[in-house]
Amino acid sequence: MLINEHMETGQPSPPSLSKNAGSPADESSAVQKLSLLYTENAKVAATFWEWRHKVMERFFAGLAAIIVASAWLYQRGELRRLLFIPLLIGAAFCVISYFMDRVNKRILLGCYATGKEIEEKLGSAGAYTRISVQYKRVNYSYFLRMLYLGTAALLLTMSLLAARFVR
Numbered sequence: 001m002l003i004n005e006h007m008e009t010g011q012p013s014p015p016s017l018s019k020n021a022g023s024p025a026d027e028s029s030a031v032q033k034l035s036l037l038y039t040e041n042a043k044v045a046a047t048f049w050e051w052r053h054k055v056m057e058r059f060f061a062g063l064a065a066i067i068v069a070s071a072w073l074y075q076r077g078e079l080r081r082l083l084f085i086p087l088l089i090g091a092a093f094c095v096i097s098y099f100m101d102r103v104n105k106r107i108l109l110g111c112y113a114t115g116k117e118i119e120e121k122l123g124s125a126g127a128y129t130r131i132s133v134q135y136k137r138v139n140y141s142y143f144l145r146m147l148y149l150g151t152a153a154l155l156l157t158m159s160l161l162a163a164r165f166v167r
Contacts, residue, residue, distance in 0.1 A: 045111035052104040066090035087159035094152035
């Protein structure tokens, strides 16, 4: 089982490295395995940082496309009554972006916790220990959540208003 699964299920973690754990070869092998696990954890974290940035990039590109499509429809008198459609699609897109970011955040938090635990077992504080401490403060995850959901609410409201009043 992975270290994170022990934290989620409430099961005790595997025993930590100890100076009296056995022969130097056993300890060296355990340190090497933890180092490999730490490296793999860092690769997973980097992948999901990249995914998070891709979600943000697509959110802003999609929002720009929604605005352009809405402006184009508004300028066309005969199509103006369809203005609510791109706004409604934009609201759905924002909600999807929110859920995608939420999954990325959970995975990243798991990586941070796993990395911190490995650092503790290796006896050195590294990046994950610092990230875990910093994460307890307000960070940009809260801002992204409000951005995605706030934009979804705004676009949904605009869509409802457009459906009702724009003819």
